[in-house]
Amino acid sequence: MNACGHLVELARELAVAEPTPRQFLYRLGARAAGIRRGPVGYLDLARGGRNIFPGGREGDGVAPQLDDDTGGQIRHFAGIVAASVRVGAGAASWLSVHVGRDAENSADGRMTDAAASFSRQLLSGDLAVADAPDWIARHVCE
Secondary structure, three states, X not given: OOHHHHHHHHHHHHHHOOOOHHHHHHHHHHHHHOOOOOOHHHHHHHHOOOOOOOOEOOEOOEOHHHOOOOOOHHHHHHHHHHHHHHHOHHHHHXXXXXXXXXXXXXXXXXXXXXXXXXXXXXXXXXXXXXXXXXHHHHHOEO
């Protein structure tokens, strides 16, 4: 299974426990990018997290418009999710563009937009946690 498939499976596993959207986003960030809870999580974010599900020879399974061919796009998605639940999706996007230097019209910029949209929809209640795995499969994976 590729990295994106692993992310979808992780989201399914996490959703089964019926967490709140905030709990789900924290757990997804931790388990898919190594972003810990509490103040130390900000250090993890500043370091860019870790590739828990790196792309391999078969690729990472990310949709072509979101794929920068680095094998780290799942970490990128989960990192933006983790940042969004801490500082808000708008601030996470701004930081990605202006601090992380991810050009808005690049694969990284589009991945940032996808992760921020995902987080916003969950936190606003427009997307149910139970539907989150399918959203990832449709919007992030190829």
